[in-house]
Amino acid sequence: MLFADSSVMQFYESVNSYLLDKCVALANTAGGTFIRESTWQFPVIEGVHVMSIAMSVGMILWFDLRLLGVSMTSRRVSQVFNGVYWWMVGGFTAAVISGLLLFWAEADRAYPNLFARIKLAGLLLAGLNILYFHLSTQRTQPQWDSDPKPPFRVRMAGFLSITCWVVVVAAGRLMAYTF
């Protein structure tokens, strides 16, 4: 029996076509069409998306570089975190809202796009990295909070975070070239 005929592939195909149908329907709603076919809405939302990414990734970067022991090493990790936290959350919220609006307008083309999937995977990995850092690594924070060069697993969290955001930004930009 060919793998293409196996039940695993049949299941994948049914999920795939179900999601594609949903994405096509989403793009064809009045809201999606309104954003896509407008003169101003799409470019303005896209502009907000890029600018808010510069804000959020730009802010996350300073915290990651502190975790790596590269920048602002004379400050405690928690001080740097408190300094950038709300701005990073604000920028990221704007990026997510504008990103969802863009997806709404072009869901049918984004769904099968390879770079869109890489971007989503990068976002999920960035989220998992944050979750692991928060639930496990951060428990020992009082021990390394003021270390100029924190322990390996802390530096690793910073490195993984930067890597994930580089992938997300690159894949996000390349998406638009392959639509």
Add this chain to the structure above:
Amino acid sequence: MIKQALLPLFTWLGHSALGQAVADSKYAFAIIEVFHLFGIILLLGSASLMALRLVGLTMRDVKVSELSRQLRWYSLVGLLTMITTGVMMVSSIPNKYYLSNLFWWKMGFFWTGFVFHFTIYRKVTRSDRIGLALGAFTAIVVVVLWYGTGAFGRAIGFF
């Protein structure tokens, strides 16, 4: 006037080996654009944090001059990356940029930002005796100029 004087530069860039190479490659432009974006993130990221510090909205316990020392290399690397990749992109399709009004708006914002960055911004962020009024003025101007450059740049691709 300036536009007229710059026409030979655009023609030369378009005929240069660099411009031809980028124009001939299927992927070069997209990849260069990604690096352009990384440069923007570095510059706007550092300018944003510095601007927030100047108006006293973050890291008040860190001296302005201290924060500036930590950030300045990242903004410089960002700026150099943006200029290098920007020249590469213009070289590949000089006509499109030369004829785009948005491109010239972007250049206006960019070069004003560039001069501001190395004069007033540099002076203000290296001193710890700057009043809130001058600090806030510098913060607002730098944010408007750099984010404005980014917004006009993004718009070139749409119109």
